[in-house]
Amino acid sequence: MFLNADIVVKIVMVGLAFASVVTWTVWLAKGLELVLAKRRARAATLKLRRAKSLQEATREVESGWTRNGAVADLVQEAATEARESEGLSADGVKERLAIELSRIEARAGRRMAHGTGLLATIGATAPFVGLFGTVWGIMNAFIGISKSHTTNLAVVAPGIAEALLATAIGLVAAIPAVIIYNLFARSIAGYRILLSDASSAVLRHVSRDLDRQLRVENSSTASIS
Structure with a gap:
């Protein structure tokens, strides 16, 4: 049917077939990326929760295969801010x-969503492109x-069948x-929630470390007095 179809219908079919290949390629690539990123x-995040301080959390997260993820970026930013803001409020x-941390979360979410908009475009337009071919x-x-x-049906049927094939490919x-x-x-969305949990854990470590530091400073002042 494809070989006997009109050139316009052929172009539509080839375009839809290419869109289908793109869909499955994005599914494979982005699916693997998401699975690895979430793991x-x-x-x-588990290392963060087990750590007793930001310094320990930084050491744990930056060791092993977790050192290249978005959570590692959160921890590194916290360590940098704590170091550069020493002595400040x-x-x-x-x-x-x-x-x-909110900026890092948003950036990681955007990076993970990159390419998925193409799927929405294909899903929204492919049926109409197929309908055009039909x-x-x-x-x-x-x-x-x-x-x-x-x-005679023998004359009409092949042309109509070729046309309907375009709609079928569009739906596929x-x-x-x-x-x-x-x-x-x-x-x-689940990945963003994981990053939000990690961000909260980082902030807890920072807050706890600052409170410890303040208590030590108050104790030193009291001893001097």
Whole structure:
């Protein structure tokens, strides 16, 4: 049917087939990326919760396979801010750190969502592209009927079948794209929640360390007095 189809219908079919290949390629690549990122984030967050201080958390997260993830970026930013803000107001440190951690979370979420918008585009447009191919093919079939001066089904059926094939390919391209896009949307939302949990753990460590430091300073002042 494809070989006998009109050139426009052929272009539509090839384009839809290419869109389907793109969908499954994105699914494979982004799926692996998401699985690895979530596993790394879970492992790093577990290390954060087990640590007793920010220094210990930094050492633990930056060791092993968790050192390259977004959680490691959160910990490194916290360590940098704590070092550069030594001697400054604790409230100011926590406020600046919360802002920067939010930026890191948002950046990691955007990076993880990169490429998934293509799936939404394919899911939204592929059925209409297939429908265009069908309309074009049926139009050519009717033109063929008028030229042959016959309504014999054997003459009409091949052209209509070719036209309907375009719609079928459009649905084959669109349905998986929509399903995969929704799966990725939920998975990325879960990844963002993991990063939010890690960010909260980092802030707790920073707050706890600052309180310890303040208590030591107060004790030293009391001893001198």
